[in-house]
Amino acid sequence: MTAPARGAPVRGPLLLHHPVTIAPGAPVLEVAGVVRSSAVDGPGNRYVLFLQGCNFDCTACHNPTTIGRCDACGACVPVCPHGALSLPEPGVVAYDPAPCDRCKLCVTVCPIDADPAIRVVPVDVLVEEIRPLARFLSGVTVTGGEPTIQAGALAALFAALKADAGLGHLTTLVDTNGTLPPARWKPLLPVLDGAMVDLKAASSDLHQRLTGHDNVAVKETIRFLSSAGKLAEVRLLVVEGVTDTDEELAAWAEFVAAVDPGIPVRLMAFRHTGTRERARIWPETSPEAVDRVQERLTALGLTAVGSIGVSRR
């Protein structure tokens, strides 16, 4: 996901930092990280879970080490200065969270932008991780990476939250690239309050250049989630001279307006933070450029256009 910068990093004795026991058949999620308090990942104060793995390879990705899923090549193991990585058997890279200081040297050598220092966490452990925070939270947002790659376990997590007397008030959101087919969304919908979908470009050619994929499935998902009443918002990353041209904005507004002109639209400013070298060819997006896009989309008929994570000094 091309998420804006978030708050303070996680501190404290998280369950995620300790060894966990996984019962046979238990639903598990591959967790790249958590933020326990965020104001930019949906309404209110939210617990945010970052899942590992994405089927897009977006040039502008702010979390590129969540894209790959480790294939156990072993290249990162000797690089770790604290002995947190090992090869206990061929094809398996083991990660011990205890000595890891999150220096991230391992991810700098990975040829596929994977992170070996992720956790495979049972859903019931995540529920207990969230429980003591629940009275301060409005909800839980799952992002990544692309969270719907792990749709089955994601549905299990949301179902567990909804069924729990102490946690049922938490709203459940996903921040998605929109490529999951409608048939695979259906099991999620009863326990999902809404999806925030990135439509990175209305033109399929531009979408292909920005993500490595066309936008046919994304548009289908936006239509499907809107008709199901589960489309929380559509997001556009504003990259000056790339996604904010007159032609592109006209096509973007035409598509969204045809689905629902009142759907909340969230504009995000492109930032260099966290991106790879190839994204640095673009300048960071100014607040004025975001304002221009907001005015343009509003003039084109979208009635609920706003922005998030735009710093105005």
Ligand code: SF4
């Ligand atoms: S982030 Fe990677 S290299 Fe650094 S201590 Fe942890 S496992 Fe080792």
Ligand code: SF4
């Ligand atoms: S994280 Fe990357 S470098 Fe390390 S074992 Fe997995 S694929 Fe290889």
